[in-house]
Amino acid sequence: MSKDTASHQKGWNFEAAAMPFVDALYNTAYRMTRNAEDAEDLVQETYLKAYRYYDKFEEGTNFKAWLFKIMKNTFINNYRKKQQAPALSDFAEIEESFENQVSEDVARQLKNPEEELLENVLDEDVQGALDKLPPDYRMVVILADLEGFSYKEIAEILEVPVGTVMSRLYRGRRLLEAAMLDFAREHGYLREGEPAKMRSRATLAPK
Amino acid sequence: MDCKEVSLTLFLFFDNEMEEELLTPFKDHVGHCGDCAKRMDYTRKLLLMVRVKVIRCTAPESLRHRILTSMPHRRTVPGPH
Numbered sequence: 001m002s003k004d005t006a007s008h009q010k011g012w013n014f015e016a017a018a019m020p021f022v023d024a025l026y027n028t029a030y031r032m033t034r035n036a037e038d039a040e041d042l043v044q045e046t047y048l049k050a051y052r053y054y055d056k057f058e059e060g061t062n063f064k065a066w067l068f069k070i071m072k073n074t075f076i077n078n079y080r081k082k083q084q085a086p087a088l089s090d091f092a093e094i095e096e097s098f099e100n101q102v103s104e105d106v107a108r109q110l111k112n113p114e115e116e117l118l119e120n121v122l123d124e125d126v127q128g129a130l131d132k133l134p135p136d137y138r139m140v141v142i143l144a145d146l147e148g149f150s151y152k153e154i155a156e157i158l159e160v161p162v163g164t165v166m167s168r169l170y171r172g173r174r175l176l177e178a179a180m181l182d183f184a185r186e187h188g189y190l191r192e193g194e195p196a197k198m199r200s201r202a203t204l205a206p207k
Numbered sequence: 208m209d210c211k212e213v214s215l216t217l218f219l220f221f222d223n224e225m226e227e228e229l230l231t232p233f234k235d236h237v238g239h240c241g242d243c244a245k246r247m248d249y250t251r252k253l254l255l256m257v258r259v260k261v262i263r264c265t266a267p268e269s270l271r272h273r274i275l276t277s278m279p280h281r282r283t284v285p286g287p288h
Binding site: 007008010011012014015019022023025026027030031036039040043044047048051105114115118121123126127130141144145146150151166169170173176177180 | 214218219222224245249252253254256257258260261262263264265266267269270271273274275277278279280281
């Protein structure tokens with residue numbers, strides 16, 4: 001009976017600690033799976049695993065990050081099972097040197113059209129661009145920009161060094177920016193001074 | 208700090224991850240370099256868009272219910288067996 005009571009107490013403790021993060025977990029799950037049903041299954045599975053391993057959680061460490069780490073691992077496993085697209089953390093080989101990327105960007109002067117285009121990005125473009133990012137980059141952008149995790153916390157969740165978080169975040173945000181600007185161009189929000197090739201597309205649109 | 212170092216640390220600045228001792232040289236450079244000031248302004252706008260425009264999904268009530276009812280402490284009633 002006392003064992004029952006203890007395990008019950010554990011359950012209630014877990015519930016009180018973990019349930020406040022259900023929206024954050026679901027939001028990330030939805031952005032990663034891009035599908036409500038899969039997102040719900042992923043979050044449910046995350047909670048079941050977290051409940052099971054709650055004894056292993058070290059008091060005083062970051063519980064939210066711990067839950068996200070469990071969800072990240074569950075996501076990777078499920079996607080591997082389904083043999084779907086690129087697995088998280090399996091693509092170290094395609095990661096470019098952070099410094100090289102930056103050097104290229106510095107060499108590329110910021111152009112005025114880019115600034116103007118940014119003004120023309122629609123709300124749904126930001127979301128569309130995020131959904132288009134490869135999973136590893138999408139995950140790191142979500143954790144940093146939507147969930148507000150620190151680099152150290154993201155490193156903990158993804159189980160990679162902080163340097164990798166920085167380079168993935170850099171690359172992820174640059175890819176996101178490029179996709180957002182592409183959307184803005186596609187919408188035909190073109191102003192005077194844009195390259196003629198792009199303007200001709202806009203003039204082809206039916207009147 | 209030069210333009211390259213500013214570009215390298217721009218996101219760190221906006222993420223509040225910049226080391227204390229880099230803050231002053233960073234701000235000094237940006238204060239005197241038009242290109243970097245422009246880049247910084249653009250990056251601020253970009254990050255703000257990502258952080259503000261993406262709609263946060265909230266967990267459906269049915270999911271909360273599913274999670275809660277699947278937890279063992281809610282399924283079993285403590286007492287004599």
